[in-house]
Amino acid sequence: MLTHRLIAITTVLLGSGVAPAQTAVSPDPLKILLITGGHPFEEDAFTEMFRSIKNVSFTHVRLGGDAERKLKPEEAKTYDALVFYDMNQRCEAYLNDLLALMEQGKGAVFLHHAIGSCPDNAEYGYLVGGRARFGKPPGSAITTAKFKANTSYRAHIEDRNSAITMGMSDFDVTDEVYSNYFVNTDAHVFLTSDNPLSARQLAWTWQYKKSPIVYIQLGHDHVTYENPSYRSLVERAIFWVSGRLANTAGTAVTMPGEKLYGSLGCAPCHGNDARGARGPDLKSPVLWSRGDAKQHVVDVIKNGVRGTEMPPYANVAADWEIRELATFLGRSALASRKAISADVRRGREVYHSVGCAECHGPTGREGSLGPELTSLVTSKGVDYLKRKIRQPGSDTPFNYATVSVVTKDGRHLTGVRRNEDTFSLQMVDRSGRLHLFLKDELRNVIHERKSMMPAYDESRLPPDALLDLLAYLQNASD
Ligand code: HEC
Ligand code: HEC
Incomplete structure (x- = not known):
């Protein structure tokens, strides 16, 4: 032979x-x-x-x-x-x-x-x-x-x-x-x-x-x-x-798919890291565990989704470009799915000692102020979490946006919005109390751009403690 x-x-x-x-x-x-x-x-x-x-x-x-x-x-x-x-x-x-x-x-x-x-x-x-x-x-x-x-x-x-x-x-x-x-x-x-x-x-x-x-x-x-x-x-x-x-x-030559993601303007809707913003998360394991994931992604990019903001790209991008883009998204989705090797028990201590529990609840499964965290390592990836914890920024989801109100009698209150329409506002304040306001009873409603979520820099949360914390959250989801 x-x-x-x-x-x-x-x-x-x-x-x-x-x-x-x-x-x-x-x-x-x-x-x-x-x-x-x-x-x-x-x-x-x-x-x-x-x-x-x-x-x-x-x-x-x-x-x-x-x-x-x-x-x-x-x-x-x-x-x-x-x-x-x-x-x-x-x-x-x-x-x-x-x-x-x-x-x-x-x-x-x-x-x-x-x-x-x-x-x-x-x-x-x-x-x-x-x-x-x-x-x-x-x-x-x-x-x-x-x-x-x-x-x-x-x-x-x-x-x-x-x-x-x-x-x-x-x-x-x-x-x-x-x-x-x-x-x-x-x-x-x-x-x-x-x-x-x-x-x-x-x-x-x-x-x-x-x-x-x-x-x-x-x-x-x-x-x-x-x-x-x-x-x-x-x-x-x-x-x-x-x-x-x-x-x-x-x-270094960047992968063409990554370049196309930027040049075709996907980022404003799906986020710079494709982890979702106005549009859905394009690296989500739910999406990529489908048997026909790549074909689905290619089809959606080509044809758009009728009745939504997702535009068709068939006339804007060549077929090979669309396939490159799909390959890039799939590959980076895979890359972010690895298990984190760090100290889970220490991570649990960190979670409580730096105050995450006060807002996200004792096990990270949702608190009065902050959303559920334990599924995020899988659904949004380590990089997303790291960034969110280091710099929460202003891309907060609708029902977690920060609002400040001034009542008719001059009291100031800041909290997280739970619901809002033309006439009313529901808000949870820092102590976890839920308020229901009718807007004409308020002197002012201010939509803050900053998240209630504090930024944890390296002095408050050293890199190895952050990894332990993420390992804890990943582990808590299983
Ligand atoms: C103007 C906003 C906007 C732009 C620009 C945009 N998208 Fe979307 N995209 C959306 C929205 C909204 C949806 C969800 C549609 C729905 O409800 O089904 C979506 C859906 C998708 C889906 C389907 C996800 C799934 O889970 O099935 C893919 C894939 C996708 N977009 C890729 C892209 C790519 C790649 C680009 C750039 C070439 C892009 N999109 C540009 C808004 C946008
Ligand atoms: C003062 C309350 C508060 C504390 C303390 C706090 N968070 Fe948050 N966190 C929030 C709020 C409110 C949001 C939702 C708004 C947003 O996404 O910025 C949030 C969002 C997040 C998100 C993004 C969730 C998503 O789906 O995008 C992560 C991750 C997170 N927090 C992790 C942590 C960790 C880890 C700690 C501890 C190191 C922590 N938070 C401490 C209030 C808090």
Whole structure:
């Protein structure tokens, strides 16, 4: 059985012209599609740079030649990443294919004049993370990017913790600089210049759809191609967009689902952590224990819920985006369901000694002022509880909102609202007494924004005591 497998693998490797002995120890070489066109360059010196990178094989294609065909998703499948060094003025012929590749997560590096490609297409500029228009129609007011050849300056490593620049120092270059180009505000800039002839942002990482993107402004001619620091940046950028260079905090790419949750505007209704606000909790175990949970979530996002505030997103988001979003919600729901390992008995003591019991009752199953707590670890998760306890904030539910009243005879009372309509108000005061007021008997009703729930900072409730407390509450629900 084992022998069979080995033989099969060897045949495949020999068939593709790779020495089997080598591949057994080092990973497969990266396959790069190198795209040029629309701008002259020193071809031999440029391609020599790629030949010199260990463990990378590349195929060089030109726009207007083979490139458009190679960029078709079917063809591009065989490449680990794309490297663009073109300055093509029109991208209609391949833009849709490129966008489809980005939906699949194909990584891409854009070098030097590639920032000036497709100046009339805003989506292309967004994809690169920056945009330049060189030369403007006469009489037009469009901002024009400028270039200055043979400019000497020092390239400064802006982020030393990025996987691409790790261990690198500032370096000197003589190269063509650009100025007056746009950079997306959330691109992660890792290389800068303070030469006045150059824009400040020289290189960045960025994510477009699912694809990691790197742009490096440097690279006009052989002087730069031969610069070892430049080579190192290009090489690491290629490995990074191919997922072969570990992410570090500085360049971490957030999961697309998480990004979409923010960009599609779910948070105002479902809360920043999706734990529920005006709309329901999207990480609730009740929801995610359904057999068809993911499909249900996808359907609800697509179609909305008629007669409620939940809008349909079918025309706003692509199908793959909706699926990503559902995957993200499901995964993070699972992640928050683990048992808390801490001291349950100590947690019980903490619960009573810091005063939770006064408002939430002796066992956390509901008190006169505060709601039931024991099911929350399961239904809303540890992070939610921690936040609520540290900073109760203002997102209190209707029947626990804080109200203050001033009676006709000038008495002030503050408590938690139990019920309210146009004419009357029911309120529980701090001592747990229930009051029923008719509003025309009151001088004033003030809806406070602050919760009655006090904030417990680390001095009142150290982190380990908080964990014990949460373990107690989780345990109390079983
Ligand atoms: C304007 C407010 C609003 C926005 C914006 C909104 N939702 Fe909702 N959503 C709701 C409400 C309200 C419901 C409950 C509908 C009902 O009563 O069935 C809901 C229900 C849901 C449900 C069903 C939950 C369940 O338990 O069955 C999912 C899933 C959901 N929303 C996901 C999202 C996502 C993802 C986004 C962003 C792409 C989003 N919602 C944007 C208000 C909103
Ligand atoms: C003075 C009364 C009071 C005390 C003391 C108090 N709480 Fe609260 N708590 C409330 C009220 C009122 C609410 C509901 C309003 C809100 O959600 O902010 C609440 C809400 C909460 C919530 C959010 C419940 C939900 O479903 O969103 C948690 C969690 C909580 N309290 C935990 C605690 C813990 C743990 C302690 C002790 C460390 C504590 N509380 C002490 C009054 C109190």
